[in-house]
Every structure is written in structure tokens, then in C-alpha cells.
Amino acid sequence: MSKGRVYQDPQFEYVDQYSGRKIVQLTNYLGNSNHLYFTDPAWIVPNRVMVFTSDRENQSNLFRLDFDTGIITQLTDLHGPGRPGGCFSAANQRHYFWWQGEVRELNVETLEEQVIYRAPEGMSPGGRANPTADGTYLCARIMKEPAQETAAVSFSYSRFREFFHAKPFTQIVRVEIATGAVEVIHEEKCYIGHVNTSPTLPEIMTFCHEGPWDLVDQRIWGLNIQTGKAWRIRSQEENDVSIGHEYWFANGETMGYHGRPRGKGGRASEGDHVFGYVRWDDTDRHEVHFPFSSTHFHSLDETLIVGDGTPAAVFTSAGTARPYIQLFKWDGERYVGPRILAYHRSTFNNQHAHPHPRFTPDGKAIIYNSDLTSYSNIYKVEIGDFEDLPEIEES
Numbered sequence: 400m401s402k403g404r405v406y407q408d409p410q411f412e413y414v415d416q417y418s419g420r421k422i423v424q425l426t427n428y429l430g431n432s433n434h435l436y437f438t439d440p441a442w443i444v445p446n447r448v449m450v451f452t453s454d455r456e457n458q459s460n461l462f463r464l465d466f467d468t469g470i471i472t473q474l475t476d477l478h479g480p481g482r483p484g485g486c487f488s489a490a491n492q493r494h495y496f497w498w499q500g501e502v503r504e505l506n507v508e509t510l511e512e513q514v515i516y517r518a519p520e521g522m523s524p525g526g527r528a529n530p531t532a533d534g535t536y537l538c539a540r541i542m543k544e545p546a547q548e549t550a551a552v553s554f555s556y557s558r559f560r561e562f563f564h565a566k567p568f569t570q571i572v573r574v575e576i577a578t579g580a581v582e583v584i585h586e587e588k589c590y591i592g593h594v595n596t597s598p599t600l601p602e603i604m605t606f607c608h609e610g611p612w613d614l615v616d617q618r619i620w621g622l623n624i625q626t627g628k629a630w631r632i633r634s635q636e637e638n639d640v641s642i643g644h645e646y647w648f649a650n651g652e653t654m655g656y657h658g659r660p661r662g663k664g665g666r667a668s669e670g671d672h673v674f675g676y677v678r679w680d681d682t683d684r685h686e687v688h689f690p691f692s693s694t695h696f697h698s699l700d701e702t703l704i705v706g707d708g709t710p711a712a713v714f715t716s717a718g719t720a721r722p723y724i725q726l727f728k729w730d731g732e733r734y735v736g737p738r739i740l741a742y743h744r745s746t747f748n749n750q751h752a753h754p755h756p757r758f759t760p761d762g763k764a765i766i767y768n769s770d771l772t773s774y775s776n777i778y779k780v781e782i783g784d785f786e787d788l789p790e791i792e793e794s
Contacts, residue, residue, distance in 0.1 A: 406462075406470075420741060421780070424776055425777045426451075430453060432454070433451065433452055433750070433752075433768040437756065446764075448464065451463075455473075460475045463507060474510060479499060481498065486529050488530035491504075491530065492506075493506060495530055501516070523542055526594050532651065534576065537576060540606065541569070541570050562609070571585040571591065605622065612658065613661055618643055619642060633675060640673055641660070648676065648701070649699040653679070671688060672691065674687055674689040687733065687734060691708075693708050694706070694709060704726070707723075711743075711745060724739075724780065725739060726782070738789065745769040754769055764780060766779055
């Protein structure tokens with residue numbers, strides 16, 4: 400296993416039993432494969448070539464997938480525990496990712512790597528290292544991780560509530576890529592996550608106060624990386640709605656998010672889910688009640704939204720299982736749908752098995768993950784005509 404190794408996974412095409420759409424399984428290996436987190440830039444060539452993560456030969460690495468040929472090329476030769484992710488910078492034509500306390504820059508053509516930043520002793524990295532729109536800086540979160548008193552198995556979200564209640568000392572750093580100069584641009588005693596730089600505004604980014612949505616005081620925060628000024632986005636001072644999963648629209652000026660009324664024990668009943676979008680400066684907010692609920696949402700703008708419903712199996716107390724890639728469309732007055740685009744049937748067992756549906760940059764297809772074949776793989780489905788898709792029935 401080495402950099403530059405080429406794989407040709409046998410791609411499998413089939414017709415979805417609900418929507419009738421053709422679905423292409425893009426990866427097929429005895430290990431988990433997943434696209435990058437749905438808020439993170441991944442496209443080396445828009446719509447055609449993307450970076451993804453895969454477990455091959457008992458090691459996680461980064462790979463590139465050429466949609467036209469199906470060729471998969473190994474980009475990194477990492478050793479040790481962990482799953483690399485990161486963000487691709489279109490401005491620099493480089494990929495940036497955390498690995499064992501270091502932010503590395505990867506040339507996706509020559510496969511050369513260099514270390515851009517090392518987290519200080521006692522501070523653990525988190526999330527992704529996000530490049531700014533102009534490729535000048537990286538913004539990243541580091542945290543003084545609370546000591547684990549007793550040995551415990553690690554799994555997805557295993558210390559989520561613990562970190563929230565511990566309120567650990569956390570910093571957001573700005574790293575100048577050309578020089579390696581580092582500046583702390585924000586710090587506080589709070590569990591911080593979801594560092595997201597705007598795809599078009601070089602000086603603007605967002606972060607969140609992480610934790611159980613019902614307990615977080617204020618989820619979305621804006622931050623000017625030049626001045627260090629932070630501000631609330633979609634203020635929750637009224638304490639009315641639990642907000643989460645914020646993401647940038649393609650214009651880089653507007654953020655989408657979803658949520659539910661507080662006091663639901665972390666769940667939303669049908670009909671009271673909320674979807675909203677707001678400018679980065681917390682102006683021009685739009686918010687509507689949304690039909691059905693979904694775990695994650697993504698869109699390029701407000702007109703067509705994709706969600707991933709629920710895991711394939713849920714406890715009765717959590718509601719009805721709807722393990723579908725779903726589409727919602729704005730008709731000028733309300734969101735209609737959801738319409739079923741694909742039956743993902745994923746378990747959501749870990750981050751690689753979260754479908755995290757995302758639009759291709761041209762808005763014509765959805766990329767998602769699913770472990771319906773035991774290992775997580777990456778799938779692509781063309782959107783086509785919204786009106787042709789079946790509606791989700793109450794039953």
C-alpha cells in the first residue's frame with residue numbers, strides 16, 4: 400500500500416426500488432469508504448473528481464475518485480489510528496488535513512506533503528483545518544481535552560456530553576499557509592466545533608458551541624478572522640429552538656441550518672421541524688416549519704434541499720424510521736415534499752456511515768454514504784425531475 404497506488408473498484412448500478420432513479424455505487428472494498436464531511440470542500444475538479452476517505456489494507460488514507468473513469472488513486476500513506484478528512488482548497492489546489500496533531504498540506508498531483516502547523520503540547524486538534532476562500536490562511540480549533548479517568552472504549556460521540564459539561568479551554572487559530580505564522584483569533588472555555596470558513600468571503604468564518612442541541616446556549620457564531628470579532632448568528636436568546644448542522648450556501652454569504660423546538664428530549668415530532676437560512680452578519684433571516692424531520696440537510700441555496708431522514712432502524716420512542724435520501728422544494732410559499740430520491744438504509748453507526756448527503760456543484764446529483772452492504776460506501780444519484788419522485792407516506 401503506497402501513494403499513487405491505483406484501484407478500480409467494481410462500480411455497481413441499480414434502480415432504486417422507491418424512486419426509480421439509477422444509483423451508482425462508486426466504491427466497493429472490504430473496508431469503509433466515505434466522502435468528506437458534507438460542509439467540507441472536496442472537489443478537485445467540480446462534479447468529476449473528489450477527495451474521499453477509505454480503509455484499505457487495515458489503514459485509513461485519503462484517495463481521489465475520478466467519476467468519469469472510476470479510477471481511485473491513493474493520495475496518502477499514513478500509519479496509525481485515526482481517519483483523515485480535511486478540506487480541499489480550490490485557490491491553492493491543495494488538500495489540508497489533520498493527522499496525529501499536525502495539519503498537513505497535500506499536493507493532489509505530485510502527492511508531496513508538508514507540515515503547516517503543529518498543535519501545542521496539551522492541546523488536541525478537532526474537526527477540520529479549513530482554508531480561507533483566497534487560500535491565504537487555515538483556521539482550526541484546538542482544545543485542552545479533559546483527562547479520561549478510567550479506560551473506556553472509544554466510539555462516535557462517546558465523550559460528547561462529557562466535553563460539553565466540562566467546558567474545556569478552546570482556541571481557534573489562524574495559520575498563514577505561506578509562512579506558518581500562527582495567531583489565536585478566538586478563545587473561551589467552551590466545547591467548540593464545526594469551524595467553517597466561507598467559500599467566498601476570505602475574512603469570514605463560523606464556529607459553533609458544540610453539545611446536545613437542547614442544552615447549548617447559542618449554536619452558531621460568526622467570526623472575523625482579521626479582527627477576532629465574534630457575533631451570534633440566528634440568536635437563541637429567546638431559548639425557543641434548538642439549532643444545529645449549519646452550512647454555507649454556495650454563495651458563501653448565507654448559512655442554512657435546521658432544528659426543533661426545545662424540550663423535546665432531543666427529538667422533534669412530525670411537523671415541528673425547523674429549517675432556516677440567514678446571512679453571515681445575522682441579517683435577512685428566513686425560517687419555516689418543515690414537513691417531517693431529517694438528521695442532516697444540505698443545499699446550494701434555499702430552493703432545493705436534501706435530507707437523509709433517519710437510520711434504518713430506530714427505537715419506537717424515536718419515531719418512525721424513514722431511511723431515505725429526501726428532497727424538499729420551495730414553491731414560493733412553502734417547502735413541498737419530502738420526495739424520495741433514494742433508499743439509503745444506512746445505520747448511522749459512526750461518522751463514515753452517516754449519509755451526509757451533499758449536492759454536486761452543478762446541482763444535478765446527490766453524493767451520499769451508506770453501510771447497507773455492511774461496509775460504508777459512496778453512492779451517487781441523479782436528481783432529475785422533482786415532480787416525478789414519490790412522496791413519503793405517513794405510514
